[in-house]
Amino acid sequence: xxxxxxxxxxxxxxxxxxxxxxxxxxxxxxxxxxxxxxxxxxxxxxxxxxxxxxxxxxxxxxxxxxxxxxxxxxxxxxxxxxxxxxxxxxxxxxxxxxxxxxxxxxxxxxxxxxxxxxxxxxxxxxxxxxxxxxxxxxxxxxxxxxxxxxxxxxxxxxxxxxxxxxxxxxxxxxxxxxxxxxxxxxxxxxxxxxxxxxxxxxxxxxxxxxxxxxxxxxxxxxxxxxxxxxxxxxxxxxxxxxxxxxxxxxxxxxxxxxxxxxxxxxxxxxxxxxxxxxxxxxxxxxxxxxxxxxxxxxx
Amino acid sequence: xxxxxxxxxxxxxxxxxxxxxxxxxxxxxxxxxxxxxxxxxxxxxxxxxxxxxxxxxxxxxxxxxxxxxxxxxxxxxxxxxxxxxxxxxxxxxxxxxxxxxxxxxxxxxxxxxxxxxxxxxxxxxxxxxxxxxxxxxxxxxxxxxxxxxxxxxxxxxxxxxxxxxxxxxxxxxxxxxxxxxxxxxxxxxxxxxxxxxxxxxxxxxxxxxxxxxxxxxxxxxxxxxxxxxxxxxxxxxxxxxxxxxxxxxxxxxxxxxxxxxxxxxxxxxxxxxxxxxxxxxxxxxxxxxxxxxxxxxxx
Numbered sequence: 001x002x003x004x005x006x007x008x009x010x011x012x013x014x015x016x017x018x019x020x021x022x023x024x025x026x027x028x029x030x031x032x033x034x035x036x037x038x039x040x041x042x043x044x045x046x047x048x049x050x051x052x053x054x055x056x057x058x059x060x061x062x063x064x065x066x067x068x069x070x071x072x073x074x075x076x077x078x079x080x081x082x083x084x085x086x087x088x089x090x091x092x093x094x095x096x097x098x099x100x101x102x103x104x105x106x107x108x109x110x111x112x113x114x115x116x117x118x119x120x121x122x123x124x125x126x127x128x129x130x131x132x133x134x135x136x137x138x139x140x141x142x143x144x145x146x147x148x149x150x151x152x153x154x155x156x157x158x159x160x161x162x163x164x165x166x167x168x169x170x171x172x173x174x175x176x177x178x179x180x181x182x183x184x185x186x187x188x189x190x191x192x193x194x195x196x197x198x199x200x201x202x203x204x205x206x207x208x209x210x211x212x213x214x215x216x217x218x219x220x221x222x223x224x225x226x227x228x229x230x231x232x233x234x235x236x237x238x239x240x241x242x243x244x245x246x247x248x249x250x251x252x253x254x255x256x257x258x259x260x261x262x263x264x265x266x267x268x269x270x271x272x273x274x275x276x277x278x279x280x281x282x283x284x285x286x287x288x289x290x291x292x293x294x295x296x297x298x299x
Numbered sequence: 300x301x302x303x304x305x306x307x308x309x310x311x312x313x314x315x316x317x318x319x320x321x322x323x324x325x326x327x328x329x330x331x332x333x334x335x336x337x338x339x340x341x342x343x344x345x346x347x348x349x350x351x352x353x354x355x356x357x358x359x360x361x362x363x364x365x366x367x368x369x370x371x372x373x374x375x376x377x378x379x380x381x382x383x384x385x386x387x388x389x390x391x392x393x394x395x396x397x398x399x400x401x402x403x404x405x406x407x408x409x410x411x412x413x414x415x416x417x418x419x420x421x422x423x424x425x426x427x428x429x430x431x432x433x434x435x436x437x438x439x440x441x442x443x444x445x446x447x448x449x450x451x452x453x454x455x456x457x458x459x460x461x462x463x464x465x466x467x468x469x470x471x472x473x474x475x476x477x478x479x480x481x482x483x484x485x486x487x488x489x490x491x492x493x494x495x496x497x498x499x500x501x502x503x504x505x506x507x508x509x510x511x512x513x514x515x516x517x518x519x520x521x522x523x524x525x526x527x528x529x530x531x532x533x534x535x536x537x538x539x540x541x542x543x544x545x546x547x548x549x550x551x552x553x554x555x556x557x558x559x560x561x562x563x564x565x566x567x568x569x570x571x572x573x574x575x576x577x578x579x580x581x582x583x584x585x586x587x588x589x590x591x592x593x594x595x596x597x598x
Binding site for chain 2: 003004008014042043140143165166168169172
């Protein structure tokens with residue numbers, strides 16, 4: 001089903017889950033605050049589940065008691081972790097055990113380096129995994145073009161709900177997107193974007209390693225953002241403010257955290273919109289802010 | 300609010316009405332079967348209300364007991380009747396009396412001849428009338444671009460429901476439409492379309508008067524369709540089938556009727572997509588079908 005971005009797909013799924021007497025849905029923490037808000041508006045409570053360098057922690061998921069989870073296995077947002085093969089198997093076993101559903105938001109999958117890519121989780125368990133994607137990150141959010149591939153058992157129900165909301169998405173975007181795919185232009189665009197983001201990511205990772213002692217990226221990363229774990233005791237918000245005074249906009253880990261727990265301080269650097277000299281200037285400003293706030297100087 | 304066509308606006312309004320314990324909504328009969336189906340999907344029962352050359356009959360509306368009505372005052376679909384000034388006043392008095400709402404679908408308003416045009420009903424009672432429009436008839440349904448202007452008392456509630464369904468409509472259509480409006484190109488387009496439809500309507504009306512004795516248009520008409528009332532006893536479906544054998548597609552009044560009652564037989568001729576020689580050929584085929592079915596020959 002073509003949907004008005006991932007948001008409408010998620011809204012339809014939340015409605016379906018509520019109709020099936022779910023009142024919660026598991027979400028990755030750190031994750032996407034906009035989605036938590038959206039899920040709450042749709043009448044479900046988002047339950048935060050911890051993430052490490054192998055992706056979402058399935059033990060915590062099992063312990064949480066939820067029976068549906070929204071996850072970004074290809075490239076966890078915002079950490080960039082790819083869900084490991086072992087976790088994938090665990091996750092599907094969990095869904096079978098609780099008779100539950102996995103919503104696979106194929107966020108940033110196109111930005112994962114080709115040799116790190118794994119098949120969509122959905123291919124392992126098409127009756128348990130709802131696959132969702134959109135053009136928001138790879139083309140533009142203003143297109144409001146997304147899609148859902150649901151287990152056969154859900155399709156008619158979701159179509160029925162959708163039929164009461166609107167009568168479909170605009171045609172021009174769909175026809176144009178189909179043309180981009182058919183001609184291979186979309187593939188070329190993705191490869192270019194993937195290469196470009198990889199280069200920026202290397203720049204960021206190398207810079208952090210040299211100029212921000214003690215900070216480490218949680219995972220190799222694959223989206224157009226880096227999640228930096230800071231040394232214990234770092235005042236993340238002070239660094240964010242010091243950077244802002246130098247006109248560098250980064251966010252503290254708190255912005256992406258659902259639970260107010262004992263997570264280590266962190267920074268999220270988004271570089272989708274900056275490159276070359278502008279990226280270098282931004283990183284330099286961030287390093288100064290980091291140094292003046294933490295007192296740590298480069299090796 | 301910009302909506303995914305009129306359909307999403309109607310879906311939001313149905314949801315709001317249900318939340319206010321409405322279980323019915325008045326609709327014009329004849330009217331738009333797609334909308335009745337959509338209203339039913341949204342959980343409300345559409346109640347058909349008769350229409351005459353002055354538009355929807357407010358006495359019948361009052362007697363029906365509904366407290367919300369969907370109406371096309373500028374140009375009733377499919378009869379083309381314009382709601383008279385007297386009926387407008389009655390309609391608003393009804394809404395005040397029952398503490399109800401009028402949904403004004405400004406369908407085909409642009410196609411009403413300038414000297415017949417009246418201000419939107421909404422301007423008379425902005426706290427009772429929900430104004431809705433779309434680009435579906437004046438540009439293309441595939442744009443999925445519509446709008447709602449709601450009484451202030453409803454706005455926040457409807458925004459809240461919408462916020463749980465999607466996060467807005469695509470930007471390109473909106474920006475392009477805004478440009479069309481700003482440059483005056485949209486006004487020129489509407490004037491051209493209005494003139495063009497008026498000419499086709501004249502062609503149709505003159506042809507019917509000469510070649511289909513006994514058939515009369517219910518009202519002067521203003522949309523790209525004519526509603527022909529046939530003499531009592533005419534077998535409308537037989538005429539439709541006879542026309543179809545001549546490759547002329549018209550619909551019987553039954554297609555647009557909600558109640559299976561004693562309405563006079565009728566035909567609806569749509570001419571949005573045909574003009575000039577093609578329109579003339581279609582009308583000639585229809586006249587033959589009419590003659591061979593009814594035995595009536597032209598004067």
